[in-house]
Amino acid sequence: MVGTLEFEALSGELNGKIDLLPEDFDPTAVIAEPLPPVVENEATFNGEAKKGREIVLGRNVHTMCHAVTEPDADDEVTGEREAYMASVLARYRKSLIERTKHHLGYPYNLDFDYGALGQLQHFSINNLGDPFIESNYGVHSRQFEVGVLDWFARLWELEKNEYWGYITNCGTEGNLHGTTVKGAVDDLDLVIQTLEETGFTHDRFYIHCDGALFGLMMPFVKRAPKVSFKKPIGSVSVSGHKFVGCPMPCGVQITRLEHINALSRNVEYLASRDATIMGSRNGHAPIFLWYTLNRKGYRGFQKEVQKCLRNAYYLKDRLRAAGIGAMLNELSSTVVFERPQDEEFVRRWQLACQGNIAHVVVMPNITIEKLDDFLNELVEKRSTWFQDGKAQPPCISSDVGKENCACALHK
Numbered sequence: 001m002v003g004t005l006e007f008e009a010l011s012g013e014l015n016g017k018i019d020l021l022p023e024d025f026d027p028t029a030v031i032a033e034p035l036p037p038v039v040e041n042e043a044t045f046n047g048e049a050k051k052g053r054e055i056v057l058g059r060n061v062h063t064m065c066h067a068v069t070e071p072d073a074d075d076e077v078t079g080e081r082e083a084y085m086a087s088v089l090a091r092y093r094k095s096l097i098e099r100t101k102h103h104l105g106y107p108y109n110l111d112f113d114y115g116a117l118g119q120l121q122h123f124s125i126n127n128l129g130d131p132f133i134e135s136n137y138g139v140h141s142r143q144f145e146v147g148v149l150d151w152f153a154r155l156w157e158l159e160k161n162e163y164w165g166y167i168t169n170c171g172t173e174g175n176l177h178g179t180t181v182k183g184a185v186d187d188l189d190l191v192i193q194t195l196e197e198t199g200f201t202h203d204r205f206y207i208h209c210d211g212a213l214f215g216l217m218m219p220f221v222k223r224a225p226k227v228s229f230k231k232p233i234g235s236v237s238v239s240g241h242k243f244v245g246c247p248m249p250c251g252v253q254i255t256r257l258e259h260i261n262a263l264s265r266n267v268e269y270l271a272s273r274d275a276t277i278m279g280s281r282n283g284h285a286p287i288f289l290w291y292t293l294n295r296k297g298y299r300g301f302q303k304e305v306q307k308c309l310r311n312a313y314y315l316k317d318r319l320r321a322a323g324i325g326a327m328l329n330e331l332s333s334t335v336v337f338e339r340p341q342d343e344e345f346v347r348r349w350q351l352a353c354q355g356n357i358a359h360v361v362v363m364p365n366i367t368i369e370k371l372d373d374f375l376n377e378l379v380e381k382r383s384t385w386f387q388d389g390k391a392q393p394p395c396i397s398s399d400v401g402k403e404n405c406a407c408a409l410h411k
């Protein structure tokens with residue numbers, strides 16, 4: 001289930017223990033909060049091709065590169081090299097702070113504090129191989145990894161002794177795992193029903209659920225369709241750096257143990273059976289995930305989901321009120337709207353764009369205040385883009401539907 005995956009409320013053991021998003025949940029109620037070189041592509045604007053960031057495959061751009069240079073012989077004595085590197089890093093850190101403030105377009109939750117884990121950067125933690133089989137390499141974090149996997153297996157209703165999985169380097173690795181990629185689906189129940197009606201028995205199809213972002217949002221929304229291993233699915237994956245808010249790319253992959261037993265092979269030098277895709281795996285990631293899951297728990301994620309859905313409604317409504325074409329799918333926190341006409345603006349807010357549309361993915365770090373800043377700036381800029389009346393906002397009805405378009409024809 002790519003992108004629009006919708007997970008249903010937790011049932012069974014979890015249901016009843018936490019307050020799931022209620023039927024009468026009012027997404028329009030606002031929750032107040034305290035306060036590289038770019039590739040270009042083209043969009044059309046009033047029928048004209050508008051020069052944007054150009055995508056050139058194979059081009060090797062070096063304009064923003066921090067060169068690695070050989071140390072001078074006396075650098076160790078003078079400390080110049082250390083001072084130089086410290087200044088580059090300080091500038092980089094400052095730019096990261098700025099970029100984090102203005103980030104809106106990608107589904108990454110940038111709201112976290114992992115200060116307590118800083119001490120672990122001194123260790124080379126590597127979880128190479130199968131997390132359930134001891135390896136000869138001792139500096140690993142498998143005890144955290146398995147704890148995290150258990151949490152997700154419980155979320156998707158698979159018994160501890162019936163699953164296999166690992167913390168991947170990203171959601172995509174989970175999607176690629178093994179022979180599992182047989183397609184992505186949005187409406188799981190409909191897919192299963194269609195397969196069954198076509199005469200397929202459960203042993204003759206394999207469904208992998210790609211829950212990159214929504215895999216951790218939809219379990220907390222009552223009306224969303226449910227992904228559960230009680231249904232005939234083979235595997236589920238999510239990204240760890242998206243809704244969870246892990247500071248490094250990572251993912252979680254859970255599959256039925258029976259599938260992995262068929263795939264496993266011996267890798268002698270690790271002294272372990274290895275069904276993972278990569279050789280080495282980030283051993284810090286499971287600890288960061290474990291830390292967040294412990295701090296937030298199911299309840300914490302549920303609250304964050306509610307906040308995101310409400311704030312997404314707020315953004316959509318304010319865009320529409322400002323006469324800007326915008327759409328928000330039900331149970332989604334991705335607001336699609338008319339592409340801003342100024343690439344500088346797009347870059348500043350790190351919006352993801354395609355053709356004449358852009359989107360903001362409302363994540364837990366995106367507050368009402370941040371959305372207000374964005375909206376105020378957009379409305380102000382827009383008045384200059386369209387000031388002389390010659391230029392009109394583009395028609396985006398083919399992307400968002402006539403009812404959501406605010407072009408001259410549809411407003």
Ligand SMILES: Cc1ncc(COP(=O)(O)O)c(C=O)c1O
Binds near residue numbers: 107213
């Ligand atoms: C539906 C879906 N699948 C997979 C991915 C890729 O995830 P990752 O960046 O963790 O590889 C994304 C990224 O946004 C996505 O939306």
